[in-house]
Amino acid sequence: MKTKLSNGLADPVKINRGGVRLNHQKTTNFSEKLAALSPKKVYIPLNMHIGAECKPTVKVSDQVKVGQLIADSEAFVSSPIHASISGIIKSIQIADINHSGSTTQIIEIESDGKMTPYENLTVPQINSREDFLLEVRKSGLVGLGGAGFPTSVKLTLEDNEVDILIANGAECEPYITVDDYKMRFCNEDILDAMRAIMKWLGIPNGIIAIEDNKMEAANILLKKLNQEPQKYADIKIVIMNSVYPKGMEKLVIYNTTGRIVPGGKLPKDVGCVVMNTTSLAELGKYLRTGMPLVNKSITVAGSAVSNPQNVDVPIGSLISDLLAFAGLKDKPDLVMMGGPMMGIALSSLENPVLKQNNAILAMLRNEFQLANESNCIRCAKCIDVCPMQLQPTSLVRAIKKNQIEQAKNDGLLTCMECGSCDYICPAKIPLVQYLRFGKKQK
Amino acid sequence: MSAKTPEQNHLIIASSPHLRCHRTTTSVMGNVLIALLPIVIATAFIYGCRVLLSVAVASITAILAEFLIQKAMKRKQTIQDLSCIVTAVILVLNLPLDFPFWQLIVGTIFAIVVVKAAFGGLGQNFANPAVTTRIVLVSAFASSFAKNSEPLARALHLSNSVMDSSSSATVLVLLKAGTDSNELCTLRDLFFGIQRTTAIGETCAIAILLGGLYLLFRKIIKWYIPISYIGTVAVLSFLFGGFSIQFMLYHLFSGGLLFSAFFMATDYTTSPLTNKGKFIFGIGLGILTSIIRFWSNLPEGVSFAILTMNILTPHIDRFTKEKPFGTEFNKQTDL
Numbered sequence: 061m062k063t064k065l066s067n068g069l070a071d072p073v074k075i076n077r078g079g080v081r082l083n084h085q086k087t088t089n090f091s092e093k094l095a096a097l098s099p100k101k102v103y104i105p106l107n108m109h110i111g112a113e114c115k116p117t118v119k120v121s122d123q124v125k126v127g128q129l130i131a132d133s134e135a136f137v138s139s140p141i142h143a144s145i146s147g148i149i150k151s152i153q154i155a156d157i158n159h160s161g162s163t164t165q166i167i168e169i170e171s172d173g174k175m176t177p178y179e180n181l182t183v184p185q186i187n188s189r190e191d192f193l194l195e196v197r198k199s200g201l202v203g204l205g206g207a208g209f210p211t212s213v214k215l216t217l218e219d220n221e222v223d224i225l226i227a228n229g230a231e232c233e234p235y236i237t238v239d240d241y242k243m244r245f246c247n248e249d250i251l252d253a254m255r256a257i258m259k260w261l262g263i264p265n266g267i268i269a270i271e272d273n274k275m276e277a278a279n280i281l282l283k284k285l286n287q288e289p290q291k292y293a294d295i296k297i298v299i300m301n302s303v304y305p306k307g308m309e310k311l312v313i314y315n316t317t318g319r320i321v322p323g324g325k326l327p328k329d330v331g332c333v334v335m336n337t338t339s340l341a342e343l344g345k346y347l348r349t350g351m352p353l354v355n356k357s358i359t360v361a362g363s364a365v366s367n368p369q370n371v372d373v374p375i376g377s378l379i380s381d382l383l384a385f386a387g388l389k390d391k392p393d394l395v396m397m398g399g400p401m402m403g404i405a406l407s408s409l410e411n412p413v414l415k416q417n418n419a420i421l422a423m424l425r426n427e428f429q430l431a432n433e434s435n436c437i438r439c440a441k442c443i444d445v446c447p448m449q450l451q452p453t454s455l456v457r458a459i460k461k462n463q464i465e466q467a468k469n470d471g472l473l474t475c476m477e478c479g480s481c482d483y484i485c486p487a488k489i490p491l492v493q494y495l496r497f498g499k500k501q502k
Numbered sequence: 503m504s505a506k507t508p509e510q511n512h513l514i515i516a517s518s519p520h521l522r523c524h525r526t527t528t529s530v531m532g533n534v535l536i537a538l539l540p541i542v543i544a545t546a547f548i549y550g551c552r553v554l555l556s557v558a559v560a561s562i563t564a565i566l567a568e569f570l571i572q573k574a575m576k577r578k579q580t581i582q583d584l585s586c587i588v589t590a591v592i593l594v595l596n597l598p599l600d601f602p603f604w605q606l607i608v609g610t611i612f613a614i615v616v617v618k619a620a621f622g623g624l625g626q627n628f629a630n631p632a633v634t635t636r637i638v639l640v641s642a643f644a645s646s647f648a649k650n651s652e653p654l655a656r657a658l659h660l661s662n663s664v665m666d667s668s669s670s671a672t673v674l675v676l677l678k679a680g681t682d683s684n685e686l687c688t689l690r691d692l693f694f695g696i697q698r699t700t701a702i703g704e705t706c707a708i709a710i711l712l713g714g715l716y717l718l719f720r721k722i723i724k725w726y727i728p729i730s731y732i733g734t735v736a737v738l739s740f741l742f743g744g745f746s747i748q749f750m751l752y753h754l755f756s757g758g759l760l761f762s763a764f765f766m767a768t769d770y771t772t773s774p775l776t777n778k779g780k781f782i783f784g785i786g787l788g789i790l791t792s793i794i795r796f797w798s799n800l801p802e803g804v805s806f807a808i809l810t811m812n813i814l815t816p817h818i819d820r821f822t823k824e825k826p827f828g829t830e831f832n833k834q835t836d837l
Contacts, residue, residue: 076827082521234521310828323828394514401519408513429522430514434583435625437527440775448827451775454819471826479519486525487625493517 102376111137230307233399249344442481595703714764734788
């Protein structure tokens, strides 16, 4: 079924194969003003991003204000961390978040209840590409779609290396509506950030990629573009059909430009840089106000939640506080960070919200399905849905026989763990779990 | 971090994805059984209760055989996935009407224990249990196949002299013997099931098509195998039948072609994984079926064609693997 597009919206150039149609479950309400969580305490881990862990720049019992730098790193691949509430540093301790097997330093801040912004924050003055990249670094921005890759590193590009900036507003995971919210209500920040990136990095084209279940957001953006056609001449909107996992970086690039990112390569190798719309909105806000990334809009939803909504959450707030704020109907059986297809199940609610989190879902037992492995019947549904054109059943067969080499030859490392094969499997085999296991083997 | 209260430890930890679709192996097999229903009903109507009796005997035997062999091999019980009943029903539809019950029971046990369980159970067998069993039964109990069933409806056509003069030959045998098509039962009879066949399931083309369309509609099977198989036989019988459309249609609607194309060749376990592989598989089936029908001294080639292609399936799979996304590098695409 094809959505009729209004003038100015573009069809995808190519459509990837595979994927699954999911029940979108985007039940959160949209109101322009988000409810804000004001926690008594926040616990800010210093390894939220991909790259080097930050070192604290504050000491226990220091006074901090919102937006003040509390941790930074000398390393290139890293991202500074700022206080998300005003108050006093209670402790700096080492802990393992969600039993991930690796420990990190965690700064605990006790709120003074005032949320005073840090007075030394100024609106960035940018005169050159170097200034721009420095400001992006200072904003503490990381890939907010979930990857947590430092934005300043992503945008450090060579001259003419990239000719297309893609704003990824696909948001293909069910339940999550953060990007949708940002596109509806923070679209000026998104467009400003796109224009700034295109200007300072010399990228001639901009594309906003949106799934057709968010036509309202697309039309709002289109209206904005049409109001000032001169200013936004280089930006166009591409409407993709909403088939999970359309929002994956490689698929967004393929759908909007027809370019194929080779296995093991980066988007910039085919001249693209992809940024999540929420990241762009935060960058736009930083360029406008100078306030670094201290708050995150989080979709709180799932059958255990009484009021599914997007909440403005200071980074480091405890998930238990956030769930209490949105209200719980019943004790949840499964709580996850992120969407239901790729989200990480939490072992404890006493975990902090991270920079790159975009959803906290609390589900009752009847809302999610656990794997219950039986014999593979070779129905080949997993092959049909794999957007990476792999044969999950054959890969898992090889992994089970410990033929890792064989699996890798057949493209095991191309797997993005999107979960489509696992979702569709009638034998209820935990394919993704096997594939993850295989990818970790030598 | 604050101390964990006991109730928080009740959270379920699982690897993503946390959503899974509702289709299960049982529902897949259940859908196949639903698709077989029109054929069972139509043949029961044409031949009488004997069909239902055979289905019941074979199903009960299959369930018991599966239950006991899984117990004996200390494997997880799998009778609830309904696959053994699918095997039993398809086997019955592959046999003549008055096939002796004891031979049917032997066949069913052979299908479940030797062809399926011995190779690792559902999804592991390399050959289609119903097809293999049919071939074994044809060799072992040839006399049970020689005597053809006579449709109830045939009584209505007693006046037809051809029917009387060739009372024990099926349409394909007659065609092979060079009988003029005009003297055979009409195409309409073939289509609606008023004909004599070796196997019960071949009788009523319209019921088979109904079941096949249901499978396609419910996305249980894909069109690649049935279409490429039937298409290949159509083309070959048209070419070698002296460009006679009538001859071609007789070939399409008689013998086990339609039934196997939709219900046996499409068996997940014994057919290739990829769409390309399925297409090649279907063409191979069509060629083998036609060769056997035209030039061998067997009247029917479907079973042997399917068994042969089953054996080739792993090789087809190996050569039809798709290249992973990103294998072809392409930067120069216009915006």
